[in-house]
Amino acid sequence: MENSQLIQLFEKIKIEMANQTKEIVSKIDDKLLPLINEIKELKAENNNLREKMANIEKYKRKNNIIIHGLNENEKSSSGLMTSTIEKIKNDLNISLESRDIDFIYRIGKKQEKARPILISFINGWRKNELMLNKKKFKDGYISEDYP
Secondary structure, eight states: OOHHHHHHHHHHHHHHHHHHHHHHHHHHHHHHHHHHHHHHHHHHHHHHHHHHHHHHHHHHTTTEEEEESOOOOOSSHHHHHHHHHHHHHHHHOOOOOGGGEEEEEEOSOOOSSOOOEEEEESSHHHHHHHHHTGGGOOSSEEEEOOO
């Protein structure tokens, strides 16, 4: 074989390989396209679900407050409720009753320093009343329970 024939043969092989490569890539793209679309749909659904969960969490916590800095000397949940209601009555001059509170507990594991107290109120207006007067609170501070 001559040199020019070898070059022509080489060029034909090169063209054939390029065509086969394009064909293979095209087939791969055709198979990947549904997967790519499904991933896009799942990402959109995931974002939508995250947003819904955030809204649910926000709604769930809308009547909650957290009280920081109160000494941890109660023995039970009822003792915590009694002492917290008394502290709010003395500092903020707000008359609370146990029926105004849905639940109350200390957040976190027991440790050296006093843990914060989470209070969930039955009514949003009770929470708002406390938040409006929170600057009068002594020996600690009151904050909202944000997600």
